[in-house]
Amino acid sequence: MSEKYDLIVIGGGRAANLAIAAAKAGEKVALIERSKLGGTCPNRGCVPSKLLIGFAEAARHVKHANHHHIKAKIESIDTQTIFDEVNDYISGVDPRYEERLKAVGVTLVRGEAEFCAFKTVSVNGQTLSSDKIVIATGSHPSHPPYSDLPVWTSDALFPLKTKVPKSLLVIGSGFIGVEMGAFFAGIGVETTLFSRGDKLLKHADHEIEEIFSHEFSNEVAVHKNATLSDLNHDGPHFTATFNIAGTTQTFKAENVLFAIGRKPNTETLKLEKTKLTTTQHGFIEVNDHLETSIPGIYAAGDVNGRYMLQHAAAYEVDFLRKKFYKGHPSPIDKKDIAHAVFSYPEVASVGHTEEDLVRKAIPYISVTQDWLASARAMSTRLEYPRIKLLVSPSDYSILGCHLIGPESSTLIHQVLMLMHLKNDLREIPQLIHIHPALNELFLSASIQAIQSVREYSPT
Incomplete structure (x- = not known):
């Protein structure tokens, strides 16, 4: 026998705000979360990464002080304390979210949600049903090659459980790769970044990308047209072999960070039991009301693949709030969604x-x-x-x-x-x-x- 709810939210990131709004509107609400409340952004993504970048910017101001005819040098950088402070912030995210949810009467269910029928999900043997379900499970880093080795993805960075390396290879030149590359280089880690193509930030406007690539390469060693062909780990170091523009080159470093894209968190939902339609990359297809192929089931945020940006997810969640509880009938406004890369530059x-x-x-x-x-x-x-x-x-x-x-x-x-x-x-x-x-x-x-x-x- 399943317990009936007015709203089930699967995923406790930005969609937690929707669950809170629903509870305040008098609805019986369940929120299901398999990991940390708050989602990727405050736990493993934009917030902790930007906190780190602030430290790198401070160091870079000292390094570049000579531009202003000021002689200055960095005597030391306490990299471990930098990560410890960021880890302390992360440790408080989940309990803060849980307190907000419980304060308004949202039922928090910890565990992996699986669909067992069109409007019914199962979590740890508990069955929940609702005529209104919002899937907001987010995304995760693409599975890296050589994952049997202790390589990093962005998820492994936060909270950092090992010592900060003295050298790092970053594989990938998208947002995460160039942001983390600039951070680690900024705090004195010997950092080398590899791009499969001939550009960094391949989706950027070409003039901006050319300037970015030139300036970034002054801070971080960059190799373009680079394909990883082998990776080994002997304990203290990784040894990576790349084919770079037709030549074979080998690099050593204490750690390797893969930043090769993200995929939607849909693989464990058992969507086949609902006949929800997805794209070839696994994103849940939605219409201009964020409704899936099944009336009453919605998808918001990274899982629908529309923008894969936290502020876009927040906008979508707010759209559903207005739709459900303010009676707004219009489709979602197809706004131009801006983005930023918090790297150097x-x-x-x-x-x-x-x-x-x-x-x-x-x-x-x-x-x-x-x-x-x-x-x-x-x-x-x-x-x-x-x-x-x-x-x-x-x-x-x-x-x-x-x-x-x-x-x-x-x-x-x-x-x-x-x-x-x-x-x-x-x-x-x-x-x-x-x-x-x-x-x-x-x-x-x-x-x-x-x-x-x-x-x-x-x-």
Whole structure:
């Protein structure tokens, strides 16, 4: 006999907020979580990784002090204490979430959820059913090769249970690879990163990627067009053999971190018992109401594969909250979801890349500028920061914006706000910018882009 609920939430990450909202609305709610409440972000992902990056940035300021005619050196870096402090933060995440859930009467079920019928799940022999189920099980690092060896994935980093290595090989050049590579190099770990292709951040706009690759390579040893062919572990060291642009090269390090992508947490749900449809990569297919192929069952966050970003998951969970408990009937707004890479350098992007627009044959104006219109930017003594605006020549709307430079993840919100409210580039010069703040870079670039649109003549 199964226990009936008004709502079952499978996954205790951002969707825990939905369970709390449902309980506050008077519903009988069960939340099922097999691991730590809070999900990947605060336990193994964006939060602890950004806490670590703060330490690397502090060290990098000292290393680069000579740019400002200041002689300085780092006497020591207590890497173990750095990780200990981050581990302490992680240890408090699960109990904080559990306290919030229990305070509003959510039934917390710890264990692995399996579907045993269309609207029924089993956990540790306990059966629960509901006409409304939200699957929010997130994702996990792709299974690395040589997993019989003590290699790392991002999940193994947090909490770090071993000593911080003196040397590290990072295999993968996506968000996680370049962020962790920049962190470990920043705190003095001899770090080498390998990319299978000829780019880092392969989905970034090409101009931004070229600058990023050049600057990142000044901090981290990088090998492109590299394919791992063998990996051995003799106790204190790993020995890795790569084919790099047709040559065989061998590298040694104390640890190896695989950052080769992520996959949805669907493999243990026994979805075949529900006839839920998934993509070829295992993501649960949803419509524009986040409803699956079975009415009443929804999927939010990484597990549906729409964006695989924490802030996108939070947006989707809030959409379901409004749909369920505020009566909002509209489909989810197909917003341009921005993202940032908290590496060195920092990158932030929203909308199309130039490659996207060319491939889709969408007319555009492209403007790329340095940040030197802002004296505040000049004071950083950095030459690489750039803004790239991609603008529609028909209506001045922003098709894409790409930043590389300090605080890019913060600065891009000026464009996000504009795109959300009106999306007319001509509004930016109407805003009185604080002088000489970093945001003046948008003023200069937008004026140039507006002039380019006025001069545009389609060929």
